[in-house]
Amino acid sequence: MVDQLTGRLREVLPDEAVITDPVRLRTYECDGLTYHRATPGVVVLPETAEQIAAVVRLCQEFQVPFVARGSGTGLSGGALPRSDGVLIVTSRMRRVLSVDLDARLAVVEPGVTNLAITEAVRDAGYYYAPDPSSQQICSIGGNVAENSGGAHCLKYGFTVNHVLAVELVTPDGDIVDLSAMDAGYDLLGAFIGSEGTLGIATKITVRLSRTPEAVTTMLAAFTTIEGGGRAVSAIIGAGIVPAAIEMMDALAIEAAEAAVKCEYPAGAGAVLVVELDGPETEVETQFAQVERICREADAFEIRVAASAEERAAIWKGRKSAFAAVGRISPAYIVQDGVVPRTALGEVLAGIDRLQEEFGIRVANVFHAGDGNLHPLVLFDDGVAGEGERAEIVSGRILDLCIEHGGSITGEHGVGVDKSRYMPRMFTDEDLDTMQLVRCAFDPGNLSNPGKVFPTPRLCGEVPVVRKGPHPFEAELL
Numbered sequence: 165m166v167d168q169l170t171g172r173l174r175e176v177l178p179d180e181a182v183i184t185d186p187v188r189l190r191t192y193e194c195d196g197l198t199y200h201r202a203t204p205g206v207v208v209l210p211e212t213a214e215q216i217a218a219v220v221r222l223c224q225e226f227q228v229p230f231v232a233r234g235s236g237t238g239l240s241g242g243a244l245p246r247s248d249g250v251l252i253v254t255s256r257m258r259r260v261l262s263v264d265l266d267a268r269l270a271v272v273e274p275g276v277t278n279l280a281i282t283e284a285v286r287d288a289g290y291y292y293a294p295d296p297s298s299q300q301i302c303s304i305g306g307n308v309a310e311n312s313g314g315a316h317c318l319k320y321g322f323t324v325n326h327v328l329a330v331e332l333v334t335p336d337g338d339i340v341d342l343s344a345m346d347a348g349y350d351l352l353g354a355f356i357g358s359e360g361t362l363g364i365a366t367k368i369t370v371r372l373s374r375t376p377e378a379v380t381t382m383l384a385a386f387t388t389i390e391g392g393g394r395a396v397s398a399i400i401g402a403g404i405v406p407a408a409i410e411m412m413d414a415l416a417i418e419a420a421e422a423a424v425k426c427e428y429p430a431g432a433g434a435v436l437v438v439e440l441d442g443p444e445t446e447v448e449t450q451f452a453q454v455e456r457i458c459r460e461a462d463a464f465e466i467r468v469a470a471s472a473e474e475r476a477a478i479w480k481g482r483k484s485a486f487a488a489v490g491r492i493s494p495a496y497i498v499q500d501g502v503v504p505r506t507a508l509g510e511v512l513a514g515i516d517r518l519q520e521e522f523g524i525r526v527a528n529v530f531h532a533g534d535g536n537l538h539p540l541v542l543f544d545d546g547v548a549g550e551g552e553r554a555e556i557v558s559g560r561i562l563d564l565c566i567e568h569g570g571s572i573t574g575e576h577g578v579g580v581d582k583s584r585y586m587p588r589m590f591t592d593e594d595l596d597t598m599q600l601v602r603c604a605f606d607p608g609n610l611s612n613p614g615k616v617f618p619t620p621r622l623c624g625e626v627p628v629v630r631k632g633p634h635p636f637e638a639e640l641l
């Protein structure tokens with residue numbers, strides 16, 4: 165069916181925008197989650213919303229599934245292609261269409277990178293606030309689909325708080341506009357975070373924020389992770405909302421040190437990166453409070469960035485943490501879960517127990533202010549069974565998050581990787597209700613099928629929801 169469709173795709177797209185060469189197709193086999201792979205049936209590189217709409221209409225005509233892809237940095241396999249489908253890549257849609265500083269907004273194409281938006285308005289004293297660590301390469305379309313966050317989302321909110329309107333191609337191939345100003349149901353809110361299952365964003369209107377008058381960045385080193393945790397609770401408890409509070413444990417620090425020589429204080433069991441921003445006087449007052457709180461929580465060293473270079477040096481270790489772990493382990497799983505801030509200590513103790521039980525090391529990096537954990541579960545794929553044990557530990561960490569009232573994802577999405585965990589968090593009725601929303605947009609289940617939901621099914625089918633332990637557990641325990 166894809167072969168027949170490919171001929172028709174060449175009628176609506178320039179020849180070079182339709183990729184069928186097997187070698188070139190392999191470029192698109194996976195996203196940032198490299199252990200899920202599939203060769204796409206065909207890849208298209210459209211340049212306009214009309215072209216995307218024409219491709220989607222053809223997919224409907226041939227009943228062929230389609231998957232949107234931005235930069236392919238997703239960490240849950242959301243952009244995993246289908247060998248029986250079309251991969252629609254937005255990398256040729258990279259124009260900042262307009263900037264209106266009076267209205268504090270910019271209109272951009274979906275393939276524009278997150279950082280490019282800030283770069284377009286920085287000189288005028290503005291920036292785009294959500295800042296995933298992947299911001300140099302990830303696309304704004306991908307950010308919308310994942311409702312991406314970043315270190316500064318504690319104070320400024322996630323993508324959903326900064327997107328004012330989206331033009332999208334629906335799974336039927338219509339081009340429609342959704343706006344925060346729309347009356348009635350919040351369809352824009354439903355679309356943001358829908359992981360490509362409700363259509364493809366083709367134009368995005370984002371809110372621009374004023375660059376803060378002052379920014380202070382500090383690094384506080386603690387002997388134990390409990391000390392860092394106490395400081396986080398006390399800072400938030402004091403009514404201070406820092407722009408960011410990020411924590412790394414000893415193993416994550418070791419990895420960052422090996423990769424980027426960030427020179428964090430020796431002997432630290434945990435470090436906190438705390439950033440305060442806003443009017444100068446407010447930042448000064450709050451900084452004094454944060455410093456006192458950290459010392460009371462037994463911080464043994466506090467460094468304050470005195471220049472933009474020193475600020476970058478403090479952030480370097482944290483921002484490189486995911487990739488850095490590759491220096492101390494041949495392979496690793498990046499997990500993403502959320503716990504209420506008050507449960508951080510218990511969940512971290514639980515992760516320690518899992519490390520002992522399964523003989524697997526876990527490096528912890530987290531957006532501590534909003535309880536968003538990114539445990540990095542290390543394993544050696546050359547050692548028989550270790551990858552499977554790491555998978556179990558990774559799943560058990562999510563169980564811990566759920567048991568403590570948290571979530572199976574904070575910002576990386578469900579994709580293909582976590583769909584199996586959805587029944588651990590949601591009842592059959594919950595999943596059916598979500599499925600109804602999906603069916604309202606995509607009754608034929610052609611827009612990124614097989615993602616988010618544990619059991620693919622067409623609208624109206626009786627749901628069969630998989631429950632119970634991860635399949636590997638039955639084999640190993």
Ligand SMILES: Cc1cc2nc3c(=O)[nH]c(=O)nc-3n(C[C@H](O)[C@H](O)[C@H](O)COP(=O)(O)OP(=O)(O)OC[C@H]3O[C@@H](n4cnc5c(N)ncnc54)[C@H](O)[C@@H]3O)c2cc1C
Pocket residue numbers: 195196231232233234235236237238239241242243254274295296297298301302303304305306307308309310311312313314315359360361363364365366486487575576612
């Ligand atoms: C080193 C590293 C650090 C990261 N740090 C963070 C972080 O701090 N915070 C965070 O939130 N994430 C982070 N991520 C994850 C990732 O960068 C984000 O999820 C990002 O939003 C994905 O954007 P992308 O363009 O790469 O999307 P892709 O990976 O291409 O796609 C992601 C999903 O979006 C869908 N999609 C893509 N474009 C569109 C579109 N135009 N319309 C509809 N659906 C679309 C795809 O189908 C897929 O489901 C990190 C990833 C890496 C590799």
